Amino acid sequence: MPRVLKIYMWPVWFLGLFGQAKSFRANPIIGSRLLNRLGLHMMRVVLARLVAHIRWFFLMGKMPKKLRQDYARDGFCVVEGFLDKEELAAIRAEVLSSAGEARQMVQGNTATQRILLDHAYLANKPKLHALSEDRTFVNMLSYAGAKATAPLLYIQRIRNGRLEGGADPQKTMHSDTFHPTMKAWLFLEDVTPEMGPFTYVRGSHRLTRERFKWEYIRSCNAGRLSDGYSEKGSFRAGPEDLTAMNLPAPEGITARAGTLVIANTNGFHGRGQAAAGANRLEIWAYSRHNPFNPLPGFGLPFMNRIEHFFLHAYWRHMDKKAKSRGVPSSWHLISAREMFD
Numbered sequence: 557m558p559r560v561l562k563i564y565m566w567p568v569w570f571l572g573l574f575g576q577a578k579s580f581r582a583n584p585i586i587g588s589r590l591l592n593r594l595g596l597h598m599m600r601v602v603l604a605r606l607v608a609h610i611r612w613f614f615l616m617g618k619m620p621k622k623l624r625q626d627y628a629r630d631g632f633c634v635v636e637g638f639l640d641k642e643e644l645a646a647i648r649a650e651v652l653s654s655a656g657e658a659r660q661m662v663q664g665n666t667a668t669q670r671i672l673l674d675h676a677y678l679a680n681k682p683k684l685h686a687l688s689e690d691r692t693f694v695n696m697l698s699y700a701g702a703k704a705t706a707p708l709l710y711i712q713r714i715r716n717g718r719l720e721g722g723a724d725p726q727k728t729m730h731s732d733t734f735h736p737t738m739k740a741w742l743f744l745e746d747v748t749p750e751m752g753p754f755t756y757v758r759g760s761h762r763l764t765r766e767r768f769k770w771e772y773i774r775s776c777n778a779g780r781l782s783d784g785y786s787e788k789g790s791f792r793a794g795p796e797d798l799t800a801m802n803l804p805a806p807e808g809i810t811a812r813a814g815t816l817v818i819a820n821t822n823g824f825h826g827r828g829q830a831a832a833g834a835n836r837l838e839i840w841a842y843s844r845h846n847p848f849n850p851l852p853g854f855g856l857p858f859m860n861r862i863e864h865f866f867l868h869a870y871w872r873h874m875d876k877k878a879k880s881r882g883v884p885s886s887w888h889l890i891s892a893r894e895m896f897d
């Protein structure tokens with residue numbers, strides 16, 4: 557049956573317009589060429605940005621002014637020496653002795669390995685627990701993500717050239733979605749150019765006339781794109797696209813261990829090219845809010861617990877589904893030893 561005849565799905569697709577739904581392929585309203593020619597996608601883009609500015613205004617006391625200015629101007633900010641040597645050593649020691657629930661996703665030849673910093677994992681890790689509740693840390697991430705609830709925190713290891721496979725799609729510059737979103741990296745090791753540093757196109761989060769035009773044209777054809785990601789709402793941008801948007805070349809953000817980098821991943825970003833076998837170890841933070849909700853919500857600790865509960869339930873559900881098909885789920889379980897070997 558053609559998808560448009562699935563009448564029972566239309567309310568779901570319609571409601572998706574008012575939330576984070578972004579796939580031009582999965583949602584025929586979001587992917588409608590006619591509606592996007594009439595400006596549907598760009599209306600969502602503009603409205604979501606206006607609403608994010610309202611939430612940033614409410615939360616402005618949570619991040620120092622200089623960093624807010626950097627974040628607004630460049631799309632990212634860098635806090636060097638966020639962890640001093642002793643804190644770094646103590647946190648690294650806890651991380652490397654971990655035996656938590658580690659999961660891995662493979663994209664091309666690169667493996668991303670993560671452990672969620674939830675209540676159970678943090679129970680006997682005092683330094684990581686203190687970091688997860690550190691007001692300076694959590695407040696800055698809350699401001700950047702325009703969401704009062706603390707972000708999800710993970711230990712993350714990116715392992716380049718870990719497997720046989722094609723190019724890592726995260727190494728192409730891309731915007732995660734149509735609205736401002738936050739990701740952050742607290743590096744636990746020095747990041748050199750050979751290690752595939754986080755890479756950002758400075759200033760690319762701004763909705764300039766050129767970005768507006770590029771995004772509008774892309775949205776009109778997005779349902780027909782086939783790079784595997786753009787059609788799902790995460791637009792890829794090659795060098796010629798960046799030139800068309802009058803944007804500078806991507807910059808690899810090298811950093812000393814203990815540096816915190818916070819980025820608006822609506823701007824174009826990706827992983828830097830890395831030598832096979834190179835890897836990065838970091839605390840990784842992620843935050844997304846309903847892009848059309850002007851209120852940042854409440855920073856109540858139990859909200860995190862609820863998010864963790866649903867995340868675990870989702871992973872278990874995906875594990876079961878994958879098992880029934882005889883394949884590993886996209887975020888499949890691995891042993892923590894495999895993460896730190």
Ligand SMILES: [Fe+2]
Nearest residue numbers: 731732821825
């Ligand atoms: Fe991304």
